[in-house]
Structure formats: structure tokens, C-alpha cells
Amino acid sequence: MKFRKIALIAAGCAVVAGGTLAIAATPSDVISARQANFKVMGKAMKGSFDEIKQPAASLEVLKTNANAIAGAAVKVAAGFPQGTGPEAGVKTTALPAIWEKPQEFHADADKLVKAAQAYQLAAASGNLDAAKGALMQVGGTCKGCHEDFRSRDN
Amino acid sequence: MPRAREAGAKLWDWPVRLIHWSFVALMPMLWWTAQHDNISLHKRLGLVMLGLVVARLMWGVVGSEPARFARFVKGPRGLMAYLRGREKAAAGHNPLGALSVLALLGLLLAEVVLGLVTQDVDGIESGPLNYLVSFDVAEVARHLHELVFNLLLGLIALHLCAILYYRLFKRDNLLTPMVFGRKALDEGMAAPAMAPAWRALACAVVAAALAWWLGAGAPH
Numbered sequence A: 001m002k003f004r005k006i007a008l009i010a011a012g013c014a015v016v017a018g019g020t021l022a023i024a025a026t027p028s029d030v031i032s033a034r035q036a037n038f039k040v041m042g043k044a045m046k047g048s049f050d051e052i053k054q055p056a057a058s059l060e061v062l063k064t065n066a067n068a069i070a071g072a073a074v075k076v077a078a079g080f081p082q083g084t085g086p087e088a089g090v091k092t093t094a095l096p097a098i099w100e101k102p103q104e105f106h107a108d109a110d111k112l113v114k115a116a117q118a119y120q121l122a123a124a125s126g127n128l129d130a131a132k133g134a135l136m137q138v139g140g141t142c143k144g145c146h147e148d149f150r151s152r153d154n
Numbered sequence B: 001m002p003r004a005r006e007a008g009a010k011l012w013d014w015p016v017r018l019i020h021w022s023f024v025a026l027m028p029m030l031w032w033t034a035q036h037d038n039i040s041l042h043k044r045l046g047l048v049m050l051g052l053v054v055a056r057l058m059w060g061v062v063g064s065e066p067a068r069f070a071r072f073v074k075g076p077r078g079l080m081a082y083l084r085g086r087e088k089a090a091a092g093h094n095p096l097g098a099l100s101v102l103a104l105l106g107l108l109l110a111e112v113v114l115g116l117v118t119q120d121v122d123g124i125e126s127g128p129l130n131y132l133v134s135f136d137v138a139e140v141a142r143h144l145h146e147l148v149f150n151l152l153l154g155l156i157a158l159h160l161c162a163i164l165y166y167r168l169f170k171r172d173n174l175l176t177p178m179v180f181g182r183k184a185l186d187e188g189m190a191a192p193a194m195a196p197a198w199r200a201l202a203c204a205v206v207a208a209a210l211a212w213w214l215g216a217g218a219p220h
């Protein structure tokens, strides 16, 4: 009996602790985390573009960048829970349209994930021109979403 | 106003006026193209701006007298002497206006140089020399490119206020000479010497070549 009680209390504590942890992820934490994730992609895009400007572009470098983009791309859609828009009072360029048109937003995020995976495959295939083409496709999905869901001014 | 057009001595030659009014036309176009995400047009216009700024700086060394920095830029002592009324200015920019010219051209130069290395937020659209700097340096450049633009807006506003002040309170029309090139000079002012056209052409060729080379990513 006693053991059960202790177990119950412990479980209760765990739930409370877990709850507090979830609450501890404040809107500002969520926003910084998603911005850091976007920055990873921004850097990898620049890394890719810098590389293809080289006289002898290295597919290895493109592959590393493609992996970074694909790894971050899958996290994009989950970075925008309710309450993390401009109303959070934290510096963000996310537009309210994200929560007004969630289907379109998620479709854009899906396009990014697919384009990033295609870029990964193309870079791994060893065909430089295919990798370049796939990189441009990725860039198009970034721009497409930014035009509708991110403001220019910050 | 045929009088304003024909009377007076030649003050601002055509290179100065052409460059000046190109600045006026390009500023809103550069703002508009950046604001509407037409960065590829923005970059092309920005390179034209770069060429014009470089040409103007060269013209300030080898050009017609009123365009030359050595003629109108005075040290602090010369400026104070002018402000206290102890020294008269030659035809063209006075020593105080010279500061405005330097600040405007200096900021324009800073703005085009920053533009060369800056990048859009997503790291996709970027200046032709962006590949030579890191992501973080380019981010700093982006913020400075925006800051210097706002400083330029402030100085342009000041510039317009000064022109209006001269017009209203000093009865000195500065606009017409910048359009038509001629100005009635004060008693005793010498008519400035004009540089030959081939020099302007040489400056234009050098400036255009530099802009083209930078626009192509400074190949070597």
C-alpha cells in the first residue's frame, strides 16, 4: 500500500514537473528556437550558393549543406504553435496569416521538405548540374513561403 | 525663365548635373525595388549608382573647378572664418555646404559598398561580393545597409531644407542653376574654369568598368 502511495505521489510529481517543463517553453523560447532553425538553413543556402560560384564546386560541400537544410526543414512546421505570432510581444517577423491559413502554411512547409530531400539526393548522386537545379528549387520554396508568411521589416 | 537659363556664368557642368539628377531618380527606384523584393533589378540599379558615385568622386579631383573637392572643402579654420563672415566663398558650394556634399557622397559610397556584400534575410538574394564574406558579416552588412539608407533619407531631408532656406530667407535660388547650369555670380566672383569633355568621358569609362567588374563578382 505504502509503496503504491509513494509511486502515486512520484507519478503526480512527474506529471507536474512535466507540465511545468512544457509551460517553461514560453513563446519567446519557441520563437528563438525556430529562428535559430531558420538561420541554420540560411547559412546552408549561402554555403551552397558560395560553393557553386567556385570554379570547381565540390559536391561534398553541397551534400553537407543539403543535409543541414533537410534536417532543419522537417522542424519548420512545428515551430509555430498558437500564441507565438506577433501577439507574443517578442521580436518576430512571422505574419498572422500563418494561423489564419494554416493549410497553406503547412503546404509550403511540405514543399520545402520535399525540395530539400530532392537536393540531398541530387547532391549525393554526384551530378553537379542536377544539384544546382535542386538547390534553385529549394530557394524557390523559401521565397514562396516568405512572401506570404513573413514580413520584410524587423 | 529664359533669364535664369542664359544669364550668368557657367557653374555646374553637365557631368555634375547628370550625376546629381541621376542620384535623385535612382534613390526612389532603389528603395522601391528593395521593398518589392525585386532584388535583381535593385542590384543592377545599385551598380549604376556605384558607377555614378565613383565617377563623381573622380570628377571631384580632375573635373571642372566648382566640382573639385580641393576647391570647396575647407578645414575647420576655413569653415569658421566663413561662418564668422571673415572670408567669402568662391562660386559654387560654400564651406558649410561642402560638408553636406561630403556627407552625402560618403554615405552613398558606404551604401553601395555595403550593398555589394549584403544578403537578403533568407541568404538567397545577395550582392555580387557576398560570397567573399561570412553569413554573420553579411548579416551585419544588411543591418548597416538599412541604417545607412535611413541616414541618407535624413541628410536628403536636411539638404532640401537648406535649399528652401536659401530660397526663402537668403533669396538665393540654388535649384535653377543645378537644372540649367548657369548662375549669376556675386560682384567680384571669378567665373570658374570648366574641364574638357574628354576627361568626363575618361572618368565615365573607368567608373563603368569598375562597376561592371564588381558586379561580375570581381573576377581575377
Ligand code: HEM
Pocket: A152, B027, B030, B031, B034, B035, B039, B042, B043, B044, B045, B046, B047, B049, B050, B108, B111, B112, B113, B114, B115, B116, B117, B118, B119, B120, B121, B125, B126, B127, B128, B142, B145, B146, B149
Ligand atoms: C545608394 C545605393 C543603394 C541604396 C539607396 C539601397 C537601398 C536599399 C534598401 C532601402 C534596401 C532594403 C533594406 C531593408 O529594408 O531590408 C536594400 C536591400 C538590398 N540591397 Fe541595396 N541599396 C543601394 C545599393 C545597393 C547595391 C550597389 C547592391 C549590390 C549590388 C545592393 C544590394 C542589396 C541587396 C542584396 C538587398 C537585400 C538585402 C535585404 O533584404 O535587406 N544595394 N537596399
